[in-house]
Amino acid sequence: MHAHRSDVVIPVHEMPLALPGINELRLWDIDLRGISRVEVAAPANGSRPLVLLAPEEGTDARRLNRILGQLPQEVSVASFDPVGGDVLQLRGRTWVQESAAGHEYRVTGEGFWQIHKDAPGTLVGAVTGFLHDGGYLLPGSAVADLYAGAGLFTAPLADAVGITGSVLSVEGSPGTSRDARKNLHGETQVDIVQGRVERVLRQRPRSFDALVIDPPRAGAGKAVVSQLIESGPRAIAYVSCDPASFARDLGYFRNGGWRLESLRAFDLYPHTHHLETVALLVPAA
Template sequence: MSDGDWSGREFDVTVGDVAHGGHCVSRVEGRVVFVRHALPGERVRVRVTEDRGGSFCRGDAIAVLEASSDRVTPPCPVAGPGLCGGCDWQHAAPVAQRALKARVVAEQLERLAGVTWPVEVEALTDEPLRWRSRVRFVTGPDGRPGLRAHRSHDVIALEDCPITLEGAAGAGLARRARPGTEFEVAEDARGTVHLAEIRRGGRPKQVSGGIAVEHAADRTWRVAAHGFWQVHPAAASTLAAVVAEWAAAPAGGRVWDLYAGAGLFASVLAEQVGRDGSVLAIESGRRAVRDGQSNLSDLPQVEWHCGTVERIVSTVEAAADVVVLDPPRKGAGRGVVDAIAGASPARVVYVACDPAALARDVATLQGHGYRMTALRAFDAFPMTHHVECVALLECRESGAGGGSGGAARAE
């Protein structure tokens, strides 16, 4: 291994396979170099941007010597080395982006859970731009808003953000404020733009709007504009449909909806179990719970509990027929997964925004006698490395399960 700090060093490499996090892997003098702005198989010149010692460092492809056939011109002028860190794959054709994400999901499942699975990442729409409905801009030293560079506090001022809906991008980027001010912008299903200003060290100040109106799962929702809601306009209904199909909750049954947000999945589960059943909805955000209670006031079978999932599931004694969970990026973790298994559901429907966290929790569920029987992955964040997955896990002893819906399933 070479000694010393490699920061600023340049070398030519042949790029290896994609890795989780929006980069590819190369090896130089016995060290791993995580390379951004490259594609597998390319020959590029890399400049090391970060070296904290150890077995790896990070770098940018500053010149492409032999390009992949999947390479395209980025639609955003600041999507490049040393510039905006909001996107990872603008230099790849949309089909290639989805293929890269599919390889990452498959690799994480195999490496962390021992599951070999043929993964296909599905597009939510034909348009890879103008999908982001919620974004947070920050002002730089000149008071102009933009986004931060990758792994940096530096602000790259923007004239536009091509992945963000036009109304939201225009409203946020037109603002001027003291350096470090943040603008949370959301554009709802009606096209109404909601904007909140957060000065450094201060509390959010609503400038316009505040209550977003969204449409999903055959319902109209009124939710806090800056609370949790799916960022891609097509994501909420798509995910709710998959959850409903795979949950297949029995009439009169008992279902858990963990990390319930404003109750998107609880709404479809409640329709399945009916008035004689129950849906235990657990959410730690007080505003989200209030929104859920208001939006689902016509579904008294939904029992809301405000608090951390870790704390509340440890106090629940009743069994569950089905458990649905949509945890944060870090995943549910062993404690929650153990509690889920303790409720002995026939099916667990897991919605995940991070494939590594999904794989770790799948591995834990496998230790409790569950196996993954279906998986769908969606490109809910085009141009970035993020991907949304839904996995169905079934208890080996139950033999129960929802419909396949054309998804890949274990044979």
């Protein structure tokens, strides 16, 4: 029989995988009783970090204020609900400013951004490299960025197609879609739509020269793959964080008459089994 003790405390004095900007906060010195979860975003460009606190039920404002007082003044702090995703400002702002591929991006606390500091630029380079080299991304092209997040790929795609081209940017999360609007407000050739990819493609059928898709871990799935093939692009750049769901989707593409033209893999999650892949898919004929 094993005795279980919930009161065992293991002291932590650094987080070896974290950026210096996170370790410098010395969160281990702060009394975080009443907080069930802590998330920290320290932008790779050195701009203002954001600390997100998930209070336990019954944690009052005085307790939160005491924690606030122990965090450096220049750090933004917000509370958040891990289930609903709602973020409430406590100090500073509820978002961070990230930089990648020559663009600035605002990313809200509950929004998505790559966890490895070099990942955004690396992935943009791989995606645009595949599409440029194959002649699929030209001034005047009609392209789409599906599961677009804050617009990491949308912005460089807009640069490439220019004002004579068009970019459809689709993101399901309302907060993240708002980020994309802020990040791309000056780009007249970009159409930002908030909604599920399959619904948007069904409601707004159109043809594309090229597509970029970066679905969540579950992948795109059979129905979306069928819709993508029906939209008749010359090429699709598929960014995947899960090789298993990517392999399954690749099977759907092959059954639909497409083939894998090129593949690159990136170890963006050191010391884990996770791997990011970028693939170029083209019609087999």
